[in-house]
Amino acid sequence: MVSDRFAEGEPGAITASLAHVPELLCAISPFLRAIYGPSAISPRLKEIAVLRVSVRMQCRFCTQTHTAVARRSGLSRDEVVALRGRAPAETAFSDPRERALVRWAEAMALGPDPVAPAIMSLLAESFADHEVVELAMIASATMMLARYCTALELPPSAATLEQLRAEELL
Amino acid sequence: MNELVAGIEDGSLGGRLWLYSNYHCNLTCAYCLTASSPKAPRRALPPDRMVELARQAAELGFTSVGVTGGEPFLIPEMPETLARMAAHLPVLVLSNATLFTDKLLARLAPLADLPVTAQVSLDSADADDNDRNRADGNFSSVVAAIPRLLAAGLAVRVATTGAPADDEARARLCALHSELGISDADHVTRPIVRRGRAGDNAAAVPPSTDNLFPELTVTAEGAYWSPFAPTITGGRTDTDLLICRVTEPLQHAVEHLLHIVGGRPPGAGAVAGIP
Numbered sequence: 001m002v003s004d005r006f007a008e009g010e011p012g013a014i015t016a017s018l019a020h021v022p023e024l025l026c027a028i029s030p031f032l033r034a035i036y037g038p039s040a041i042s043p044r045l046k047e048i049a050v051l052r053v054s055v056r057m058q059c060r061f062c063t064q065t066h067t068a069v070a071r072r073s074g075l076s077r078d079e080v081v082a083l084r085g086r087a088p089a090e091t092a093f094s095d096p097r098e099r100a101l102v103r104w105a106e107a108m109a110l111g112p113d114p115v116a117p118a119i120m121s122l123l124a125e126s127f128a129d130h131e132v133v134e135l136a137m138i139a140s141a142t143m144m145l146a147r148y149c150t151a152l153e154l155p156p157s158a159a160t161l162e163q164l165r166a167e168e169l170l
Numbered sequence: 171m172n173e174l175v176a177g178i179e180d181g182s183l184g185g186r187l188w189l190y191s192n193y194h195c196n197l198t199c200a201y202c203l204t205a206s207s208p209k210a211p212r213r214a215l216p217p218d219r220m221v222e223l224a225r226q227a228a229e230l231g232f233t234s235v236g237v238t239g240g241e242p243f244l245i246p247e248m249p250e251t252l253a254r255m256a257a258h259l260p261v262l263v264l265s266n267a268t269l270f271t272d273k274l275l276a277r278l279a280p281l282a283d284l285p286v287t288a289q290v291s292l293d294s295a296d297a298d299d300n301d302r303n304r305a306d307g308n309f310s311s312v313v314a315a316i317p318r319l320l321a322a323g324l325a326v327r328v329a330t331t332g333a334p335a336d337d338e339a340r341a342r343l344c345a346l347h348s349e350l351g352i353s354d355a356d357h358v359t360r361p362i363v364r365r366g367r368a369g370d371n372a373a374a375v376p377p378s379t380d381n382l383f384p385e386l387t388v389t390a391e392g393a394y395w396s397p398f399a400p401t402i403t404g405g406r407t408d409t410d411l412l413i414c415r416v417t418e419p420l421q422h423a424v425e426h427l428l429h430i431v432g433g434r435p436p437g438a439g440a441v442a443g444i445p
Contacts, residue, residue: 019409022392022426023416 013061013154014145035141041134043073048098049105049135050142051075051083056109059146064156064170068163077167084169097126101135108139173428175231183431184385185233186262187420188397189220191248192240197266198367200303201331201374204401205366206240213390217251223388224255226420232386238264238397249277252286260285264329267291267315268308275322282323289327289358290316294334295342303331316350327356334359363398365408377401377411379430386427391415393423395430 011019014032018025036046047070054062063084070080082092089102100122107115114120123132148154164170177183192214195206204210215223224235235255242248242263255261267290270278290312294300297309319326328347334340347357363382364374375381375398382396389400391407392415399411414426 016409019412020407022409022412022414026426026429 012157014149017152017154032141035138039134040131041138044075045098045101045135046138047073047075048079048083048093048101049138051080052089052102052105053109053139053142054146055084056106057143057146057150059150061149061154061156062142062146064164065160067169068160071163071167071169077169080169100126104135105139108136109143172231174424177428177431178231178233182384183427184383186236186385187223187227187232187234187259188236188238188385188387189215189223190239190387190389190397190400191215191220191237191242191245191251193402194244195239195241195266196244196268197241197305197308199305201362201368201371203363203365203368203398204240210240212240214245215388215390217245217247217254220251221254221258223417223420224258224261228258230420230424232259234260234262236262236264236385236397241266241269243269243274249274249281253280253284256281256284256286260287262287262289262327264289265291266304266308266312267319268305268311270315270318275318278319278324279322287325287327288319289329290319291331292316292328292343292347293330293332294339295346296339299335299339313346313350316347316352320351326352327358328352330357330359332360332362365398366401366403369403379411382411384427384431386423388417388420388423393417393426395427 015025015029018028036050039046047066051063051066051070054066067080067084070083071077075083076092078087079092081087082089083102090099093099093102100119103119104115104123107119115123123135127135161170174183178185190204190213192212193204193206194208194210194212195202196208198207220237227235235258237248237252237255243265245251248263252261252263261284263286265288267288291304292300292309292312293303294309300309300312301307316326316328328350330343334343344354344357348354362368362371362374364371364376368374377396377398379395382398385396387394387397387400391400391412393413394400395411395413399408401408413430414423417423
């Protein structure tokens with residue numbers, strides 16, 4: 001929506017594209033804020049799920065954008081590299097809770113069947129029901145956006161590309 | 171009292187609903203915010219649609235309708251359309267005043283008895299100054315057209331785009347419009363907005379919700395924040411001031427405008443509007 005764009009400065013590619021249909025932007029902006037904004041799930045855990053789903057969905061925009069966001073959210077370079085599939089997640093993440101999340105996020109993205117019971121059980125042992133619900137919505141919204149961004153070939157921001165280039169993560 | 175009427179009455183919203191009848195124009199003015207020209211895509215609102223929007227605007231509480239473009243009088247049905255719209259609300263139609271032939275003036279004659287005002291563009295009392303940004307011969311066309319419009323019984327205003335260079339230039343311009351039969355009260359000055367063909371004009375008003383007065387503006391492509399908003403850059407519609415795509419019913423667009431106005435910080439005051 002126009003007022004949001006002016007209030008928050010230069011809009012990102014998703015906002016700018018949705019501005020072509022303000023009715024959609026008005027509905028989707030608060031939805032995305034609820035999912036990706038502050039909540040019961042920490043930014044670090046959110047970015048683990050989002051980046052793993054983005055990679056498995058093969059969305060260049062989402063992967064590059066959330067690589068940068070993940071680094072700013074406290075994930076190490078090794079952790080980000082592992083989530084991008086360039087190293088085993090088992091060695092990069094020592095916390096069993098986070099390892100369970102990585103496996104579950106990957107299963108969500110690969111679909112289309114229900115997540116395997118063993119993977120689902122590991123997640124359920126580590127997270128409360130409300131957290132599982134939220135994680136499922138985070139992963140699902142990321143999958144929707146991954147298709148949207150890929151279909152429209154949205155470009156990552158210059159700042160994102162500069163950060164990734166500096167960290168040799170492009 | 172509904173929210174729209176309350177906003178109009180307290181001055182936070184424009185009472186005039188603006189309609190872009192079309193985007194093409196017989197001129198190619200240097201500062202045109204819609205980058206209109208003879209080759210510009212028409213993007214026209216059908217006459218029946220304009221009349222229906224005027225009808226709905228009256229029901230919703232708007233106080234008048236403005237018709238702009240492009241050059242509205244390139245639409246063949248414009249005189250009759252203005253008359254039909256005036257049955258619902260007073261109408262202000264903006265024009266470059268270059269197309270008023272005897273035949274067209276005869277068709278405009280019935281508007282003399284209706285609440286229709288023609289606002290014609292005149293930037294300077296100096297022909298060269300005026301024509302520099304508009305077109306060769308524009309000054310003489312406008313100066314000839316104004317008395318003829320008045321003689322036909324139409325209400326006429328003069329609009330100057332961009333402030334005159336200095337006090338002397340302003341005085342000479344005001345002397346000219348007075349001589350032509352237009353009072354100071356019917357002479358308005360509009361800002362140049364950094365948009366369209368004036369996109370590189372550093373002295374122009376930057377377009378934003380902070381410095382453009384909220385006046386609902388409907389085009390063939392959707393509804394916008396202000397009549398300074400529906401522009402095109404590189405052949406693509408600018409979306410920064412687009413508020414919705416759906417304009418039927420007009421209430422839908424009004425609700426989106428009210429939602430945005432309601433979300434602005436307290437004290438936000440827009441300043442620039444078409445008087």
